[in-house]
Amino acid sequence: MAKLVMFSARRFLQTSAKRAAVEVEGPSAISGGPEGGYKIWKNISIFIAVPAIALCMVNCWLEHKKGHERPPFVAYEHMRIRTKRFPWGDGNKSLFHNPHANALPDGYEDEH
Template sequence: MASIMQRAATLYLRNQMRAMSSHSATAGGHGGGHKLWKNLSFFVAFPAVGLGMLNAYLAHQEGGHERPEFIAYDYLRIRTKRFPWGDGQKSLFHNPHVNALPTGFEDH
């Protein structure tokens, strides 16, 4: 039994040494690592992105979120200079449902 285990260990080590020497001897070879990353992209990354998109879509369909009550804090929504577009109070990507103006939400 010990001789079988010793023979198996010897073959394993010999194969490992052969694999290491063949990879280092090839100039510019990738050793098959690209296949691993390609498979990870197709079978892990893309499904994860798809599930994240599905989760966001379903969460939005359930009613989204309630708008918080407007409280006029002194340190929020400070306008020391007008924006160069529109009426000067709304940011470039202003959303009237989510973003409040210094005086409150647009649609009370």
């Protein structure tokens, strides 16, 4: 019985694979030929992705030139809670601490 089930399953998979391979015609990304969908992706990369990256780069550069004004410090009791010291430095500053942008529990460093 098991032999008959295995034979039927193998035959079904072989015929469906042959049928699927025959149905693919013309330029396609899965046809296996050199005329696949690479042309579409190449054009999308050149005419859409590259200009989009350039626009994002210009936007970042213009925003950086404007400068940043940091928000005023408000001592909310639910923020900047230190239940345990950090294992580096003085234990109060995070690993990627920026004294201009990141406040300590008692305020910005240069305001003291």
